[in-house]
Each structure stands twice: as C-alpha cells, then as structure tokens.
Amino acid sequence: MFNSRLGCSSISFRHQDLPTALRTMTELGFEEIDLGALPGVCDHVPYELDLPAVAVVAAEVAAxxxxxxxxNGDIGDLNAVLDAGGEAARERHLAALLTLTADTGARALVLPCGALNHEPGRSLEEDLDAVAAGLIHAGQRAAGFGVEVWTESLHFLRFCWNLERAELLAQRLAGSGVGIVMDFSHIVAAGEEPLEYLRRHEGRISHVHLRDAVPGNINLSIGNGHADFAAGLRSLAAQGYTGHFSLELETRDVTHGERPAAAAKAASFITDLI
Known part of the structure; x- marks a missing residue:
C-alpha cells in the first residue's frame, strides 16, 4: 500500500496504549514502525525498563x-554532569534500551542530541564534547548487542537545536559509527533550510523523520507547514540515500479521531515522492 521504505512512528499514536497503536498502524497498511520510548512524550515503553518489561514490549511488537x-529512546541529558550513581543509572537504562532494540529486531537505538535546553551547562565546546562522548560510548555498547546508535540532530527542543550545533556535533561523531537522524520539522522550526542541512550532512544520514512545521512550531501535519518534502526527498535521492523514512506525526492540528486518516493521507503523499 505504501512504499516499503516508509514506516510510522508509534509516537504518532501516543494517545493509545501500545497494543492499540500497533493495531492502528497495521490496519492503516504500515509494515514498519519506529517504536517510541520517550518518557513524557510517548509511554509505549515504560521508563522503568527491567528485563520483564522488555519481554512484554517485545512480545507485543512481535505479535x-x-x-x-x-x-526512539532517551537515557538522560548527555551534556549533564552526573555523579557515580547517576552514571550507573544511565548505564542500566542504556543496557535495557539496547536489549529492547535487539529483541524487537530493530536496527538502531535513537538517542537525543543533548538536554532539553539550548543553554550550555558549562560551555558550548565542552557540552558538545560531552554529548559526542556519550553517543560514541552508547554506540560502542550497542555493538555488543548487534545494533547501532543514531542521534536525532538537529532537534529544535534540544541542545543541538540549529544547523551550526548539528554540524559541530556531526564533526565530532565522524568515523564513530553513530548515525544521524534528519527530521524535517525540527529543521524548519529552527528557521533553517532542509536543503542546506542536507548539503552539510551528505553521506551522514541514517534515517529520516517526517512531520511538518513552521518556525517555532514542530507539531503540524504534513502539508500544513513550510517543509518542502518534494525538494528534500529529491536531494536525498540525488545524494544516494537508500535508508528509510518514518512518519512521526506528533501533531497538534488534528483531533485523535482524525489522526488515522491524517496518517494515511501523509503516507500516500510521501509514497508518491519516494
């Protein structure tokens, strides 16, 4: 029904419990998903993620x-300074998320590009170094689980919120194996140009999130904002991008009842562009 490279994030149906959201996406005709595991954004995966909880979620997805x-997970602010207890808690949560990633057959765990704050905790350079070091460490641990780590950068709400910081982070990650997730909505919300983002990140992009936006607002349905998806997808194809795309429709301009139809409409539109 839709292009085989186009999936849907469970964040699109975060108002439903996980089994219901999975059923909704299946009924719409999707064959592939991103699994939301972001506390406070999408609770499809419990934050207290012990091995029994991992088994429950993996079984629901398999069914x-x-x-x-x-x-799509979170292990806390990678530019935060933690004490030994905080570091140990982060390591435990990372291991649980990597176990879930492997057990669901996913290719990668996606982690944020820093705190939900644009201001450095120490300095811009020190915080970028800390975020990069945390991601590289997570990527090294992921290798033991047979999966990868990607980071969504730039992210309008996070530390690496604009094109300059996203590029500085990408430079620090070069050669590390940590992939970059491009999100059209965050680029547009930051007042940046997706084509310029693609020029600066050529060959670095592992995955693409799709949602519309206007400057300052990431929560719009595809077609209701300023993102030029046709030009962006043409540029990705010209660069030789062969990865996948995911509709991450955590939008505020439709009701929950309208959300399935809006997702299907967006999927048809993007399928034609791919």
Missing amino acids: SGLRVRSV
Missing part, C-alpha cells in the same frame, strides 16, 4: 507482525 526500524 503485531510489524517490523521495527528503530527504538
């Missing part, structure tokens, strides 16, 4: 028959 491309 749906859907493929999982990535798990």
